[in-house]
Amino acid sequence: MEDLLQIKGLWKSYGGTLAVADLSLSIKAGKIHGLLGPNGAGKTTVVKCIVGLLKPDKGEILVNGVEITSSESYKSLIGYLPEDPALPEYLTVEEFLGYLARLRSVKPQEAKLRVGELMEIFSLTRLKHEFIGSLSKGLRRRVAVASAFIHKPKILILDEPFLGLDPEGQLKVKSMVKDTVKRGGAALISTHMLDTAERFCDTVTIVYMGREIVSGDVESIKQVVDANSLEEAFIKLINRR
């Protein structure tokens, strides 16, 4: 199976602070990959480098085989959810999803259908004329998550997608991610939620202080450190450092 996302020797620092050091990973089509690590491990930096919000100091990122600095067109393949997305509070739910659809090159007529479909999936239809500024935090999060799927992306880059969502919302995200992957796509999920990652991801990379400490499928990682769960394996691996 082809690699939809490849990161080769990624380095990134902020001033004198090293955030990511020589990180490499690849995600094949049909796979969900978890990027795990404690706070400040560099997960969000990696995610921002992939979506073009940060410029790597060194290294290569290939999306669908194309180096991302060569053109911006790769962004149309990506569905991105930031960790703490700010939303335009002056737009209604429907207008915001429509705005994202237009920005992500969905044709105007298709956009109408797609927005309706996503509002239905994420139970937002009754709120479609509500201003985002008037929504609760959880509902805003749901709107943000829905926006990541607006253009049926091939690759999902989701930073803490389950954060702030109720169980129903989490279930819907999981089902949408699985649908994308079944269609031949791939997903990179950055999260702290290790129990969810254990059940949901096919492969994981654990990072600590910007460096990869282990990468592979969940079962093999558990075997390496003789752990019963990914959580236990994670703690053991981190404590070794």
Place this chain on the structure above:
Amino acid sequence: MSQSIQAILALKLKQYYGTLRISAIARISTIITYFLIIFSAAGAAILMRGLYGIAGIEDLPRIITAIAFMFSTLFIFEIYLGMKGGITALRSEVDFILPSPIKPSTYLIADLIFQLIFLNVILTPAVSTFMATLLYPDERYLLTFFIFYEISILMAVIMAHILGILNVKGYGRITKILGWTLITFMLIPIILNMLDMQARSIIVFHPSEILARLAVGAQETLDIPLLVICLAVILVSYLQALRIKIFSDVNPLLTTGFMEPSSRWTKFPYLKLDFSKGSLHSYLIKFHLIRICRDGSLGTSMLFLAVFVAANMSLSRIAWSSLRPELASTILTALYIPLIPALLTINWNVTERMNLWSPASSSNGLRSYLDGMLLSYIIVSTLFAIGFYTLMNIMIGENPFMILDLFLALTTSITSSAISTLMVLRSKKPAAALSHLTLLYTMIPMAGSMILDLPLLIIRALESLATNPPPSLLAFLITYQLLLFLILRQGILSASKNLAYVLGNSV
């Protein structure tokens, strides 16, 4: 001062001026801003002396009127901010200070002192320069002016606080009625002058006029007792307001500059942003226009325009020996119109900048977004420029150089909109409301568009050329402005990629 007040005050000062401690660029930009402000203030005073024929303290009545306008503008500005919030509670203060065991009055007094410092930092250099230039060679009045200027700042901030307290306690309707009544009252001297009406019975009792008379030592018998009564009413009301327990109701306010708190995005709900039609380009222009309407920028711009028109009309009335009033209106159009895109940019920084992850993570999204933003700013500024110019000329009753003036209105809008948009691309961090950076956002488009539109301004000032401009001159001006626009637009579009990287740390 109690330790709690000191601690809160220190935190507030660090929050607003903290970047000066850690960033050399911020320090340099602050120095540049102050230079620009001081030169602009001196320039404005020279302009007033020249165009309106004010010659030092000898023209006492006109000096008093000018100072009264200044005080009225300060009161209007603070009352308006009071209606929008009045208390500078930032998010971190709402989360960490307000739940602490401190009295509301402790917090409010710290905020009052902070606002006094803040307003002095932001206004006093410009006001002092302006007054020193206007009063020259009679600077002996500067000290008395300064004392009454400080009293006016204190009164203005207290009024803003009272309105803010009423507002957070849920008396929104009362706050609005009271606020707009006070604004109307403060506008009276300006309106009376604008309409060339003499109403001494009102002027005598107006606080701005009283303060202005006292500032230049021209007080009337009742001025001091009236000012004492006025101060006593404000202070007693404030002491009552300090007893109100406000903490449970305070939202992060004033962080949005001149705009409504985020929970009230209900302006223009009938405007629909239809995403199922049109090209991406036209859609994004519509998107920005609706954003400008809904985030409060449009209303604030209209208020600014109204105040500028009223103030300038009044100053024209003062100018009995004005040499060329029609030239004054042109210069003022060129000077004030850049404030519209500057204001839009300042508000954009507060309400929209953090939302840029969506265009930045879309293919060519930022490029299209910025292009739409530039064109929407040009549309809004041009409409304002034409409105401003028309109103000015109706009031002055002159309209001699229609083609060049309308061309100037258009080019000023284009140039200042482009410079304002470029400013957005160059700043790494959003500017806090009313910070030194927001001043820079105001000053650079003003100065930049004046410099870049200089060929047109020079031709406009030469009466013989401006009366009947030859076609070759018009062709030159059009070509120059078109090329200028294309260069600035290209600069904006080519900088869009770097903007994504710049944003990475903040979105």
